[in-house]
Amino acid sequence: MSAKPKRGFRRLEQDQLARLTFLGAAGEVTGSAYLLETQHARVLFDCGMHQGDRRSRALNSRRFEFDPGELDAVVLTHAHIDHSGLLPKLVRDGFRGKIHLTIPSGALLGVLLRDSAHIHEQDTKHENRRRSRQGKRALAPLYETPDAERALDRLVLHPFDRVERLAEGLRVRFVRAGHILGAASIECWVNSETVERKVVFSGDLGRRREPLLLPPEAPRAADLVLLESTYGDRDHKDLDATVEELAHALRESTRNGGNVLIPVFAVGRAQEVLHYIAVLESAGRIPELPVYLDSPMAIRASALYQRNADCLQSNSGGARCTVREPRQLTLVPSPQESIALNEQRGIVILSASGMCEGGRIMHHLRHNLWRPSTDIVIVGFQARGTLGRALVDGASNVRIFGERITVAARVHTLGGFSAHAGQTELVEWVTPMIDSGACVALVHGEVDKRAALAARLSGRTRAPIWQPLRRDRVLLRERGEPVGFESAADESARKR
Ligand SMILES: [Zn+2]
Incomplete structure (x- = not known):
């Protein structure tokens, strides 16, 4: 693995164990992607597509903020397209590493990525017919079926609850998150010779009582938790x-x-x-x-x-x-x-x-x-x-x-079928980690929803509850405060 920083990657300082950059689902519910850089590896957690509004198309087709060829691995929480949908594009643009996910997520991802590629091909064909009538040049689809197949060739399937080594000083474990078949929260340990820090990615959390699936399991301790906040402002009907x-x-x-x-x-x-x-x-x-x-x-x-x-x-x-x-x-x-x-x-x-x-x-x-x-x-x-x-x-x-x-x-x-935890369930899931001293970053929620959850959580802890925006970062340090937050806006102000 190369230690030389390339596009979008920056060298870590001496006492920095890792840097986590929020690349999507920061103040919105789609496009989940978080880049973790350690001294030895660069790993993307989720590679989601933006969905739902007019900006999505532009967001999905812009260049990745890092060089995919320099990325070592992807870890996927679950198969939903807003967490996985840009994988074919990542592979087409040069990613050659492995994609780690649970065994059932692997099966489901095959269904979803092939369908997604098919939709892009059909939509582009339709759009190009219209464009040619207007004398405009044809557009290329975001990606095509062969790109999806190449992404699916890179899967490494893991059982739940087993610690897996991804790179030197980097291990992960998938724990059940309910939500949809195969969905996981991910515990991630980063260590040097002297210290170890732990980050937990909640992924999308299901309800405590799911109609079909086993309920989410909460890890007990962490230094940093990325917690989804889709329904951060309310509870569901019974x-x-x-x-x-x-x-x-x-x-x-x-x-x-x-x-x-x-x-x-x-x-x-x-x-x-x-x-x-x-x-x-x-x-x-x-x-x-x-x-x-x-x-x-x-x-x-x-x-x-x-x-x-x-x-x-x-x-x-x-x-x-x-x-x-x-x-x-x-x-x-x-x-x-x-x-x-x-x-x-x-x-x-x-x-x-x-x-x-x-x-x-x-x-x-x-x-x-x-x-x-x-x-x-x-x-x-x-x-x-x-x-x-x-x-x-x-x-x-x-x-x-x-x-x-x-x-x-x-x-x-009918209001009560939801694949997402409500506010009380989110609070209960994260509480053991907050009690262990974890800092919390709220992701995957609209701005007002996560603000409501932040307000509810801040009554329970003196640790910060962050509401990151895209390109904001968290540093995991070897010494001093284990976790530090860096706002991208502050940094660009400093540069000016
Ligand atoms: Zn989901």
Whole structure:
């Protein structure tokens, strides 16, 4: 490993054990990426894509702030695209190291990165047709399928709970984080001959009581914790109450003979909703329903959930756990079978995308939204500006594929399915580490959400609660204060 600093890397001072730079998800919820530089190695924790707003495209396509060819390794908390989606670009731009992640995350990453590459190829093709009509030059996709395959060739899979050596003076361990299949928090130890410091990356934390997965585990001690703050300002509704709401919505909807549309995220939420429909059916709380899972990605993800039973909660005293499925479940892999659903009534369709921003759910909405007998059941977060949000907010008509469609369907919004810990759960997870003297940096949260969490946490500790911005840094020192914070704004002011 070269000790010579290259683009974006700077030499560490004598008494500095390591430097951590916040490169994304600093005051926002996407683009997770944190660069750790030690005396011996340069490691990127997560390599996420920016998603959701107009700036994302520019942020994703700009040059990495370091030379990917000089990076030694990537460690991934979980497979979600906002934590992994720029890996194909990293490899295309010269990264030749290994990508470390848990065994189930590896399987899921294959599904998600291939899908992401396909979307980039399709979107660019579409955009370039438009551009050529305007006499503009064609754009290249952010990355393509071969780039995703090359990234997947670099995976090194690890079990949970085992300490792994990544480089001289650098070890990591993956511990369960709930959230989605394979998701982990990462404990990372950096040591010299004389001292050792520990950084914990929370990754995305699930809820204490997850529908399917084992709950998050909290490491007991750390010098520094990077804590996610997606729901730093509030707690979620109780899960039992939400399942009751689902039962109520399904009972009501089946009475009027129309279709029930459930927009779902293909990984996690689709499996949870199928599981609860099955549970409600076998408890006799809803009638047996013809359910169609209309999403190739959700079908693949469901198979992975089934295959990784060791990641699931045991819900019946030691019996082998499986993700349950409704008795009359039909998988819909092909577009032809999806189109055939247009002619059917009295069925339940689960389809992606979860925020109604593309995918097959758009066709089902177009065919069903205008019918008063249709019910839409919203089971996931709907970001501002999405079609899903417009439905939640009671829009009387919406635009789909350029056509104005009247909304005559009933919309049921269920609040309590969330893959993220609420405020109280975040506080409880981090408390043992705060009690051990850890400093906390709040990441992966919108500015107001993490400010609320910072306020709640600062009542519990005299240690600083940082709210870093992009390019801010933390130093791990051999002597004196073990952890120090450097604001990028202060530094550029000093240079001026
Ligand atoms: Zn996630």
